[in-house]
Amino acid sequence: MFSPSRIEILACTEILACAVLLTGCQRAASDLPPPVQPKQAAAVITSALVPGMAHGASSSDPRADAVYDNAQAVAEGKRLFNQYNCSGCHSNGGGGMGPALMDDEWIYGARLEQIHNTLVQGRPNGMPAWGGKIPDPQLWELAAYVRSMSLPETIDAANGPTPSQAPAPVPRKVAQDSGWSPPPGTTNNFTDVIKGPGQ
Amino acid sequence: MRCKTTRLCLLLVSLPLAAAAPTVPAPVPDSEVFSREQIGHALAAPTPQAGHTAASPANAPPDDGQWTMPAKNYASTRFSSLKEITPQNVAQLTPLLSFSLAVNKGQEAAPIVADNTMYVVTAYPNFVYALDLTKPGAPLKWRFAPKPVPASQGIACCDVVNRGGTVDHGKYIFNTLDGQTIALDVKTGLPLWRTRLGNINVGETITMAPLVAQGHVYVGNSGGELGVRGWLAALDEETGKLLWRAYSTGPDRDVLIGPQFKPFYPADRGTDLGVSSWPPQAWQIGGGTVWGWVTYDAELNNVIYGVANPGPWNQEQRPGDNKWTAGIFARDPASGAARWYYQFSPHDEHDYDGVNEQLLLDMPFGGQMRKVLVHIDRNGYVYVIDRHTGQVLSADPFGPVNSSKGVDLQSGRLIVNEDKTTHVGRITHDICPTASGAKDWNPSSFSPDTGLIYIPHENICMDWQNMEVNYIAGTPYVGAEVHMKPGPGGNRGQLTAWDPVNRRPAWIVKENFPIWSATAATAGGLVFYGTMDGWFKAVDAGSGKLLWKYKMDSGVIGQPVSYRGPDGHQYIAVLSGVGGWSGAVVSGPVDPRDGSAALGFVNVMSDLPKYSTAGGTLYVFSLPH
Known part of the structure; x- marks a missing residue:
């Protein structure tokens, strides 16, 4: 089952200028009145917290x-x-x-x-x-x-x-695996134990 | 781990590298490098009795207790005549204040002191802070954020550093990573002018400290690892308007070579050598950037500066002497017209930029006083050069050298060691010095009291393999895979007190990590420097004996300064914040398991994260009073 937004994103990824289109989608959406939950939707809208991917556990191109x-x-x-x-x-x-x-x-x-x-x-x-x-x-x-x-x-x-x-x-x-990323502005490798000369 | 032979040791070290924690490779054996006696040359025997070495008052005016330009004066002595802090009392030196720079990248700048205000510029995003030294805690007067384009970070070869600004005529003048020169009103922190000189889309950045002299601001570009074409620009100090720009490669009209040009050696005479010493068109993307130290010889009215390495690193793609890279120019400040030039490393094969500092001195040589400049090059030699003509008087190794066998003082040409030539598809092992040189950008100081030059430097060698590389604008144009390793003895850093008259070290202090900070010398008889593992140190200028050290929040790669505060007391200031090319393994987004990372420096610095974290803090020290 696909939500409308999901289909939209998949369509976008077919095209190289995806970012431009996405921006267009979002801008268009913000001009509209508050969204009304579609009657057929069983759940609330789920956002995609990891940039560049849909909310599903996996996606496939x-x-x-x-x-x-x-x-x-x-x-x-x-x-x-x-x-x-x-x-x-x-x-x-x-x-x-x-x-x-x-x-x-x-x-x-x-x-x-x-x-x-x-x-x-x-x-x-x-x-x-x-x-x-x-x-x-x-x-x-x-x-x-x-x-x-x-x-x-x-x-x-x-x-x-x-x-x-x-x-x-x-x-x-x-x-x-959607990946891990360090806190913004930091520079060090956070993933390994580093044993210092003091040990 | 102790190893009987280098080869066996490398094998042992390299096997578990990728899976386990990386290990610093074994040092290159002593027998791999030449001795000073083997390859050092001079036109005359030392004559120390002929006079006292010093900078002339024109180039090093009497000390007013300020520190208004990174090099302290045009002679670039970094010598403070203050003597309140001495070998006897330096043990009591304590931090008076610290100030977070809010940037955890390599901090290479010198704090600047003028009119009881201190000015500091940080690594990208190049914040400028002005602190009021007349009030307790040195409160902020203003901060300026120039907002350089973020993409400039991705084309900076060796961390996003800045080597400082300078105060002159009510302006603080500095450069930004994305290629701007900006003059701020020291009272308000507002820009009086800003001039865009560099184009990041072709890989140009600016990291150097501008030089201000006689109403001109001199600025050069960085980006030699991205096929940039190097230049030095002169701007009007009042308006920021471009007065002239001298390219380092190409036809004479671009290099500003004309009738005034009188190079000492015949190899540098001819028409359009900046074209004919390259394969067709290669000069257009041939490097020769000007990212190091520019100075002005007030006695002879010359602008003097070194030119960086030719590009790409793969020397097989650019047969020829590759003029005018890896050398030094003297120019007419008014027109930019070249007066003389000398090439330290013709057809450089090892990334030996010629951009290090020039100390302008009057020195006994051959039985008389001579006006010389002393240039301590990445290729491993201390050059003493006649400031009038560009003639090399002496050239002696001060670090591990086997890539050359001395300088032929008749032709002026570096004698290349063919055993250390680089190739595609074949690794040349144990080349000394390494790509960053026996010494990199971080400048020396000179004390007229001791007659010694305090050289902060490296003891590192490398393995090198060329690779074919394509030029794609705005991307690296390197064509080499490098793995660095410690030089003979294993100490990666060294502070050498060099006696330029007698052509030998007076003393040497060994450091575990390369010394990437500048030195500052004082009339009190001290030399200050910092280490990458976070110690700020004072040693006796006469003996090198360690007298004081203080553990900073991060490694030190900046430029220490000494100044007189509003209360008449002597202060020492320096920035902490490890990084730079050598410190990329801490300050950069680098994985230490790849020895080729950061152009091969990571191979020899993989243990630095155990000793220092990233930081960025201004420290000011004084005696208790």
Whole structure:
């Protein structure tokens, strides 16, 4: 069963300029009188607290489906990651000018659709918008490699100080994980125990 | 862990790296680097009896107790003639106040003191604070938020730092990360003018401290790791209007090379060498940015500054000498016309920017007093250069060096060690110094009392592999994968008191982490500096003996200053806040398991998060009184 808003969002994601349309939707909605609950709706409206995704436990984009469990996609994504200078900012997943991608922090969400959105739209602190500049199938392969970087299988396969050289395919189950992100304005890695010299 | 050989050690260290906590690699063996005797050269033997080394009054006027520009004076001595704080009483030095900067990124700026007001500019978002030193607790007079474009953070190669502003004629003048130069009215904090010089869409940022001299404001760009074309701009101090801009690459008309240009060495003479020393068009995206220290020689009326590395890092994509990168220019301040140039690292292969400070000194050399500048380069040499001509008088290693075998003083050319050349598809191991140099941007100080230059620096080497890289505007244009490692001995940092006349260190203090702060010297006989693990220290200027230290809230990579307060007493001020290229593993969104992160610096700094958290605080110290 789909709610009307859900259908709208799915329709939007079919189009690269999703953000623009979403903004349009919201603006249109705010001009209207207070919403009346549709008679057929069984529940209250549920908001989507994690940006860039609908409220459901999982969502699926057919283009994402094609790069799940796909070793070739992540391998190709790794090649493109270097070719398009992604590695210049994100290194081999450890970051630098841009944030690390091999940790479990996902500011804009960890699902392939969300990563794809980030690639297409760019982000305000210096992530360029690649929509229309890199062919869309390549953006999905890049999204798959980016998601693979933090998989335990990928990290375990690294045998030196240059990880993400043997990226594991992205299993479909990671779509259940909307990701974790640090409090705004903070800079440190919050996910690991750090043993200091005082211990 | 102790290892018999480097190779075995690397193996042991690297195996569990990705899965477990990363480990700092084993140091490069002593036998890998050259000694000072092997590669240091001078045109004449030392003649210390010929005179006393000092800065001229034109370049270092008598100290008025203020600190109005980061380098203290045009001679860039960072020497305070105040002597209330001495080796005998420094143990009693205590913090008088601390002030949160509200920014937890690398704080590289110098606090500026003028007319009993202190001015501080932070890392991005480049807040400027003015504090009233006449009142208890130094209350805020005003704060200015320039609101630089957030996207500029993503094109700043090495943390979102700012190296300070300067006060002149009622204005506080500073730069923003997104490429603006702004002059604030010191009374109100309101902008008198703001000039946009950089374009973030091609990767340009500005992190340097502007130099103000003779009614001109000199500003250069950053972005050498993004295929930016470097320049130095001169603005009118009253209006902010652009007077001239001199590019570091390209045809002579862009570089402002004309009839006045008289480089000392024949290799720098010719037409349009900024084009012909590159593959076709490569000069347009060839780096040579001007993000370090600019100074003005008031005696010879020259603007002097160093030029950064050529881009991309992959040297195989840019055969040629890549002029006018990795060198030093002297220019006519009125027109910008080049007068002389010297190239420290022709066809640089290792990211040895030439942007470090120049100390303008009068020094005995060859039996007479000479007007020299001392430049301590990333490539590992202390250069003593004739300020009139650009001739190199001596060049001696002050840190671990094996990427070159000295400077040929006849041709002026660095003698490259072919064993440490970099390649695509093959790792060159144990290159010393590392990409950030035997010393990076953080400036030295000089005491006329001791005749010593206090060099804060690094002892780090690296492994390097080139990779083919495509130019995409606004993205990194690097083409190298680097993994850094400690230099011989394993201490990653060092404070070297260098005797420029006798061409040797007088003493050395070893530090666990690279020293990324500046030093300041005082007539009281002290040298102040900070460490990345959060200690602010005072050592004896004559011996290097540690006399005092204080644990700050975060590591120190800023520029200490010494000033006379309204009450006549001496004060010491410095910013804490670890970060910068070397501290990205703490201040940046970086994962220490990737040694190649932050352009390879993380490999040698993965333990820093155990020793310092991010911060950003102004501290002021004084004796109890």
